[in-house]
Amino acid sequence: MSTGESGAEPGRPRPRPTAKDVAAAANVSRSAVSFAFNDPARISVATRDRILAAARSLDYAPNTVARMLQRGRTQSLGVLFPQELAKIMENPYHSRFLVGVGQVCDRESLTALLVPPVADSMLKAIPYAAVDGFIVCGLETDRGEVAELQRRGIPFVLVDSDPPEGVPSVDIDDQRGAYEVVAHLLALGHRRIAILSMESGPSVTSRGYHGPLARRRAGVAEALAGAELTLDDVAVLEVPCTRMDGYRATKTLMAGDRPTAIVTFSDVLAIGALDALHDLGLAVPGEVSVSGFDDLPESAWLRPRLTTVNQPILAKGRLAADFLVSAVHGEDQHPHQTLSTALIVRESTARPPARRG
Amino acid sequence: MSTGESGAEPGRPRPRPTAKDVAAAANVSRSAVSFAFNDPARISVATRDRILAAARSLDYAPNTVARMLQRGRTQSLGVLFPQELAKIMENPYHSRFLVGVGQVCDRESLTALLVPPVADSMLKAIPYAAVDGFIVCGLETDRGEVAELQRRGIPFVLVDSDPPEGVPSVDIDDQRGAYEVVAHLLALGHRRIAILSMESGPSVTSRGYHGPLARRRAGVAEALAGAELTLDDVAVLEVPCTRMDGYRATKTLMAGDRPTAIVTFSDVLAIGALDALHDLGLAVPGEVSVSGFDDLPESAWLRPRLTTVNQPILAKGRLAADFLVSAVHGEDQHPHQTLSTALIVRESTARPPARRG
DNA sequence: CTGAAAGCGCTTACAG
DNA sequence: CTGAAAGCGCTTACAG
Structure with a gap:
């Protein structure tokens, strides 16, 4: 009182x-x-x-924290990314993936820990995160993360990688996706095609690692073969996956021997390509065709609407989280799921222009 | 051997x-x-x-975890959201905010823990997160989170709330932003204006809480007053902040006494409105003007390009994280920053159609 | 129904 | 340079 x-x-x-x-x-x-x-x-x-x-x-x-130590549980799922958080969140693809992860977290009353590389190393980031398990994203090269996680006995699931046997993982049918767009463009009559791909880590090819990018390349080759072409007949540019890099790469591409079609491996890159072409005064698809990959919601708002390869990003995130939750609960399965892709033909691809020469 | x-x-x-x-x-x-x-x-x-x-x-x-307990540090920043993770990540606004937070995390070698409400309560989520501090997002009603955090003595910064004195916080000039769009529309000649707002938590008004939404409403009122109008002269709809809700609300709006302008409090809502108007066969801005709020990158890709209120989302995230890091380091300041907004006039607003009546 | 004790796995003064 | 001991704050068998 x-x-x-x-x-x-x-x-x-x-x-x-x-x-x-x-x-x-x-x-x-x-x-x-x-x-x-x-x-x-x-x-x-x-x-x-x-x-x-x-x-x-x-x-x-x-x-x-004391409680976590005692119980041996953190009630948190780690999402291990191959790039800095700032870059990761810049890409709408990841937001959508996290919607899927989020659905599971919400359902299971879990939190999600976003784990960027430490000193450029995903490997080094692993021991510093207090989580019950990891979703390992976009492991374009296996730099030891899998072995590390296995040795530590910490549950994990691999997403968009080249999963070894006996490891929970979820992927998409990258090869088929890439095959379909390129086949589509070839059928339209395109022969001078450029590929705008993302950078993969070092020494991908030399180690026989076949991540999503390698699979997409295989799909491209497969389609090209149907038209008596090989990968040597197309220009391939590898850039970081940002709109701006797509923009710049497209300008570079157009400054050389102009392709009639640009196949990008990401909608984000395609958005940049569209911008560049617009600034260059080139009509899409009249003069140049452009295709994306992912089918982000954004791709339908663009003008022209983007022809792209749909992949079920949200389902991928949800599935990965579901698999991880099972693993954390000690269920000793090793589910391995490959989700389908689908070509979505919209407005950004058409026949190549009739040509002098 | x-x-x-x-x-x-x-x-x-x-x-x-x-x-x-x-x-x-x-x-x-x-x-x-x-x-x-x-x-x-x-x-x-x-x-x-x-x-x-x-x-x-x-x-x-x-x-x-043992290390965390001993050191009393988790090296992790918590981002406390008012909604489920799945809904949060659905909104590009939050991705962008997290880019800003991510920049600081990357710089400081910190991880970011995404903390959704537990059983619909942000309050209940607080004790379950092992973090060094919280960024509290979009606290549209003060339901005790501030007191809870203060009592626990855990560092935090408030973003988009109605910050009490002596609490680190970052906000934007919501009132001015709302004022400017509405004044813009009024100047174009619009008199029948509808507001598409987000749902705020319960009992906002009854408790004298003045969060972003209340400030925006005040800005609207201020602008209306300049045209001898009051809030009673405009239709206000409050819906969840998703594209689909914006879509539905717009259809509802158009089924009644048609406004000539729809002011949304979020670009996401505006995107839905644009879709609905398109499906209704109504020309934007010919027959109906639409404005957004946020100035997401997407808003410039839309057709028509969206007139909107820019707010520095990324800077907001970065600043919030910076403030939190300072607080965690025990710096005993209570920085309080209000970021500016700016009206971005693009293509989705114009004079109202000449009218019968 | 309640308490004393051990233990989760680590770090860090404090002695030697 | 190295080790024994205390402690971070909690939980959970185990006795009573």
Whole structure:
């Protein structure tokens, strides 16, 4: 009632109260405090109320980290990315993937930890994250992450990689997707085709690693073969996956021996390509055809609407998270799913212009 | 050399090795093991090498959670959202915000923990996250989160809320932004204006809380007053912030007493509105003007290009993370920043059609 | 119904 | 240069 000094002095950084403090205040053991929070049935109502009241008055809440250590569970899923967070979130593809992961997190009351590489290394980031398992994204080269995770015995699922046997993973049919767009363009009559691809890590080819990019390249080759062409007949540019890089690469491409069609391996790149072509005063698809990959929602808003390869990004995220949750629960399966792609023909591709020469 | 049984049996779920195991294997104390990893200078090169070799052969790595508990640091920033993760990531606004947060995380070698509400409560989510501090997003109603965080003594910064004195926070000039678009529309001659707003939590007005939405409403009122109008003269619809809800709301709006201009409080909503108007066969801006809010990159790709209110989303995320990092480092300031908005007039707004009546 | 004790795995003064 | 000990804050068998 009076303005006594019962409260803590404000402003002073008091140390956080612990179960010990509450136990003292409520005149019980620390075990009792723990029970009050975790297993109320084990103590009498009276004691519990007393403890809870004491806890409230001290602003006590169990320390999360201590609890994690004791329980051996963090209630968190790690999403391990191959690039800096700023770059990752820049790409709408990842947002959509995280919607899928988020659905599972929401359902299971889990949090999602976004884990960027440490000093450019996904490997180094692994030991610093307090998670129950990892979703490993876009492992374009296997730089030891798989072995590391396996040795540590921490559950994980591989997404968009070249999964070894016996490892949970989810992928899409990259080869077929790439095959279909290129076949589509060839059928339209294009022969001078450029590929705008993403950069893959070092030494991809030399180590016989076949990630998504390699599979897409195979799909392109397969389609080209149908027209008596090979990969040597197309220009291939590898750039970081940003709109701006797509823009620049397209300008580079157009400064040389102009292709009549640009096949990009990402809608984000295609958006940049469209911008560049617009700035160059080149009509799409009248003078140049452009195709994307992913089928982001955005691709349908573009003008011209983007012809692209749909992949079920959201489902991929959801599935990956589901697989990881199973693995964390100790279910000893190794599900391996390959999701389908589908060519979506819209407005950005058409017959090549009739040509002098 | 021989195929001895030196390795652990594969497949068998071995328990993770601890520092104790390494100490035993290397014939040193547990302290030495710890030093080998954390303070190599404190032990001799020989001992360190022996320890590291033993660690490697046992696949040992220090337990992150134990380390967190001991150090009292998690190296992780929590981003507390008012909605489910799936919904949050659905909105490009948040991706962009996270790019800003990500820049700081990358710089500081921090991870970002995405924290959705637990059982619809941001409050309940707080104690379950192992983070060094929170960025509290879009606290449209103060449901006790601030008090909770303050009592717990955990650093936090408020973004897009109604920040009390003495609390780090970053906001934008919502009122001015809303004022400007509406004034723009009024100047074009619009008098029948509809507002498409987001749902705010319960009892916003009743508690005298003035979050972003309330400020925007004030901006609208301010602009209307300049034309001798009041909020009662405009239709206001509050819907969840998704494209689909924007779509539906617009159809509802158009089924009634048709406005000549739709002011949305989010680009995402505006995209839905544009779609609906397109499906309704209504020309934008010929028959109906539409404006957005945020100025997402997407808004410039739309056709017609969207007139909208720019807000520096990325800078907001970066600043919030910067403020939080300072707070975590114990810097006892309470920075409070209000970022500017700017009206971006593009193609989706024009004079209202001449009218019968 | 309640408490004393051990333990989760680590780090860090403190002695030697 | 190295080790024994205490402690971070919690939970959970185990006794009573």
